[in-house]
Amino acid sequence: MTMIPMPLADRLLGLPFFQSLDGAALTRLSAGVIEVNAPGRTVIYRRGEPSRGLYIVVYGQVKLVLETPQGGEKVIELVGPGGRFGESAIFLDRSHALTATALTDTRLVMVAKAAVLAELEHTPEFTRNIIDSLSQRQQFLIGSLEDCIMRSGTERVIGYLLNCLPDVAAEGGGMVTLPARKGVIASQLNLTHEHFSRILRDLVTGGLIEVDGGKVRLPDVDKLYARFNGAI
Numbered sequence: 001m002t003m004i005p006m007p008l009a010d011r012l013l014g015l016p017f018f019q020s021l022d023g024a025a026l027t028r029l030s031a032g033v034i035e036v037n038a039p040g041r042t043v044i045y046r047r048g049e050p051s052r053g054l055y056i057v058v059y060g061q062v063k064l065v066l067e068t069p070q071g072g073e074k075v076i077e078l079v080g081p082g083g084r085f086g087e088s089a090i091f092l093d094r095s096h097a098l099t100a101t102a103l104t105d106t107r108l109v110m111v112a113k114a115a116v117l118a119e120l121e122h123t124p125e126f127t128r129n130i131i132d133s134l135s136q137r138q139q140f141l142i143g144s145l146e147d148c149i150m151r152s153g154t155e156r157v158i159g160y161l162l163n164c165l166p167d168v169a170a171e172g173g174g175m176v177t178l179p180a181r182k183g184v185i186a187s188q189l190n191l192t193h194e195h196f197s198r199i200l201r202d203l204v205t206g207g208l209i210e211v212d213g214g215k216v217r218l219p220d221v222d223k224l225y226a227r228f229n230g231a232i
Contacts, residue, residue: 001042011035015109016082017056017129025123032115038062038102046099051089053112057081060106063184064098075187077140078103078180084133090116103180148190156189157199158228161209161216176216 009026012018012033018026032053038044044055047067055062061080065073076098079085089096090113119126147156164176178185186196200216203209208224210217218224 001036001038001044012109015056015058017084017133020125020129021123022125025119025126028122029111029115029119029126032112032118034110034112036108036110038106038108040102040104040106042102042106044100044102044108045086045096047097048095050095051086051093051113053086053110054084054090054116055086055100056109056111057083058107058109060108061103061180062100062106062108063103063180064100065187067099073099073187074190075184076144077137078184078188080179087130087134087137103184144188153189153191153195154199154202155228156191157196157203158208158224160185160189161218162221162224162228165218165221173217173219174221176218178214178216 009023009030012021012026012030018029021029035058036044036055038060044062045052057079059081061078062083062085063075064077064079064085065075067073077085085100086096116130120130147159151159161176164179165174182196182200183193186193189196191199200209200211204211208218208220208227210219
């Protein structure tokens with residue numbers, strides 16, 4: 001993992017998280033910003049390590065996981081371009097609860113912890129952005145927990161595919177490109193790889209999806225929604 005000084009405030013304007021901030025705020029924050037290049041499989045930080053700052057994905061993908069003593073892992077969240085992680089450890093002044101690893105070649109912007117805390121005193125817009133980010137993560141985690149408790153494995157897989165759909169599906173159907181390996185997605189859905197694959201096969205047999213490698217075609221989205229809601 002390499003870190004590259006990033007002194008120019010206008011570089012931050014390319015990231016939605018910073019676009020509501022004025023020039024003075026961007027200048028202050030840029031003094032505490034480092035650009036991080038993380039090749040695939042690079043560990044960005046491990047559970048138990050102290051917080052160094054707020055991370056924002058420029059491109060690539062990062063998985064946040066709970067590691068087991070036996071060497072396994074439970075994927076909690078996948079963070080793609082524009083996504084943020086590492087906030088809670090800053091404000092709780094605790095070590096990281098999860099391990100963050102680059103799934104693919106990834107570029108990150110890291111805003112140092114001291115710069116984040118200092119800017120909260122200066123810029124209400126920045127504070128709102130942080131609150132919004134934490135709120136979105138809380139809602140995501142509540143939704144994931146609710147799915148694990150109240151939804152079957154099949155319903156969790158269908159819900160995941162529907163959430164991955166583009167906003168507009170042509171002629172009642174749609175195409176989903178899986179954002180990660182099937183084993184990673186299975187872990188995120190609290191399923192084994194084998195169970196996830198079996199559910200996909202059952203959905204294919206039932207005519208609800210068509211799978212071609214990492215692409216999944218949904219020929220009838222309405223029918224899939226009905227299956228998700230228990231209507232069929």
